[in-house]
Amino acid sequence: MIGLSGLRKSFGKQNETVAALDDVSLAVRPGEILGIIGRSGAGKSTLLRCINGLERPDTGAVLIDGEDVTRYGASELLALRRTIGMIFQHFNLLSSRTVFGNVALPLELAGVPRARIEERVARLLDLVGLADKRDAYPAKLSGGQKQRVGIARALATEPRILLCDEATSALDPETTRQILALLADINTKLGLTIVLITHEMSVVRDLCDRMVVLERGRIVEEGPVAEIFAAPESAVTRSLLQEVMPDLPSALAERIEAEPRPGAQALIRLRFSGEGAGEPVIAELARRLDVAASVLHGTVEYIKRTPVGVLVIALPADLPRPLDEIVGFLGERAQSAELVGYVAPTH
């Protein structure tokens, strides 16, 4: 549905140039929800703006339904934007217009007859659960209600693609959950393709099918959300994941040493996904290798009903077998097993 190939975009800043996008290639499948995550300045907004033609890449192609939109002129771009809805962090509603007036605006601009506008807006307000706020002005709405208006307005021209620019970053956690549930509902009901940018892993976890991690204008990781949560490869992804699935609680992290001191216990981090998440690894470790491990930390997240977890265990100081063998044994039963370091005995 959307194909980006070899996108590069630089901005000049005094004497230096910043590569906002540095050779980005990506395919977005019809009907999927793709999350693009990265830290501030990673290039997320530039990427989104290239998709809807607000930004023209220096080189590379943006294919929408097979057509390279980087070659479009002004009028073709205008038509393109009607097929791509967009919602924003700060909603961007017109304060002088009612809820109805805001949602109706793109239809008025497209010259849709009044009766059809009335009917379409009523349907959209029903869809986003705001039928009773039809005549309210934005100033009287909560953040979540404003974003619902934003979503209804974005859907007014019946786009095939919805771009979300940090759409829940200004909302509290409960309202965020409701808006993400609404987006999931719209994705299912309308078969809409959704591309969202965010700096929050919880948004990706709760809504997306696949994810892309951007860092300094480059894609550093890409794949199904559950797979990346279970086995993050890049340092950026691991660090972003700390927000939802801490690898180690900070009190424990402070005590970790790289080399074993006499009497120190080795800490092993296990990652699990899907079926493996329920397997009795620790019991097997005790039974088969005669190693009694203790659990120091664990989290389990459900991503589209797939359990994905992290478990940190401490091995006893005097191991009956070589450490490598134990890590290998665990690695065969979990998604991954790695030595985190050692903790010295506290007494």
Ligand SMILES: Nc1ncnc2c1ncn2[C@@H]1O[C@H](COP(=O)(O)OP(=O)(O)OP(=O)(O)O)[C@@H](O)[C@H]1O
């Ligand atoms: N119009 C511009 N002029 C100059 N530099 C820009 C412009 N737009 C973006 N940049 C630079 O390009 C880089 C990527 O910016 P971009 O806004 O795409 O990142 P982002 O991941 O969306 O960040 P944020 O989450 O803070 O919005 C940054 O270094 C930014 O300063």
